[in-house]
Amino acid sequence: MVKPVRSVHWLTPGDAFPPLNDAWGPNDPAPGLIAAGGSLDTPTLLDAYSRGIFPWFSDGQPTLWWSPDPRMVLQTAQFRLHRSLKQVLKRFRDDADCEVRFDSAFVQVIQACAAQAREGQSGTWIVPEMQEAYVALHRAGHAHSVETWVRGELVGGLYGVNLGRMVFGESMFSRQTDASKIALAALVAFCRAQGVAMIDCQQNTRHLASLGAGEIPRREFAAHLGATVRETAPVWRFEPVYWNQLF
Known part of the structure; x- marks a missing residue:
């Protein structure tokens, strides 16, 4: 039986980040991924870093947010x-x-x-x-x-x-x-x-x-x-x- 892929939280600007425990785990396709979308404005970045979350993505991808475990x-x-x-x-x-x-x-x-x-x-x-x-x-x-x-x-x-x-x-x-x-x-x-x-x-x-x-x-x-x-x-x-x- 194929294990279903977990969904990722999709953020719109101003949305709160999900709890760190919601980040994808070691058996998921992208361990540490916690959310996508949202904004890269200064208040959002400060909130992210204060929670242990950072953005990391490439050209052609949406903004991806990560909180790997371990760190x-x-x-x-x-x-x-x-x-x-x-x-x-x-x-x-x-x-x-x-x-x-x-x-x-x-x-x-x-x-x-x-x-x-x-x-x-x-x-x-x-x-x-x-x-x-x-x-x-x-x-x-x-x-x-x-x-x-x-x-x-x-x-x-x-x-x-x-x-x-x-x-x-x-x-x-x-x-x-x-x-x-x-x-x-x-x-x-x-x-x-x-x-x-x-x-x-x-x-x-x-x-x-x-x-x-x-x-x-x-x-x-x-x-x-x-x-x-x-x-x-x-x-x-x-x-x-x-x-x-x-x-």
């Missing part, structure tokens, strides 16, 4: 600083031509992430609608970029979302060896200095696991959100002294 996260205290990366960071820190900047080139960062995602693929999930939505979220003060600059050139970086004392990573790009890793290390140093204990990584990847990220149950992730997203958000500015959090 991939990087506990900032467990960031794995390999010896080779530690050496790279020390050289970067000590070079007057190198610097980390926050939020000086958000649009360029998200565009670079979208362009890099297309290489060798038929498309990217950072579609124009997503770029517009996160630029608006940035202008509202909730989305941020971490940028690696060398001799005045943007060579790598990442962007993500911040609610209270919780950071949600979205995407990284690199135009130079280790440039995105430098940005991630800078984000971890900043988070440690500001009392941010967890960075959401959304999906399990080998690269993130090699840097210390791991999976936790969705209920544990949701409980952490409940305790942190309404706290006072840090001021997004990188200070060189933050490197001391890693060395």
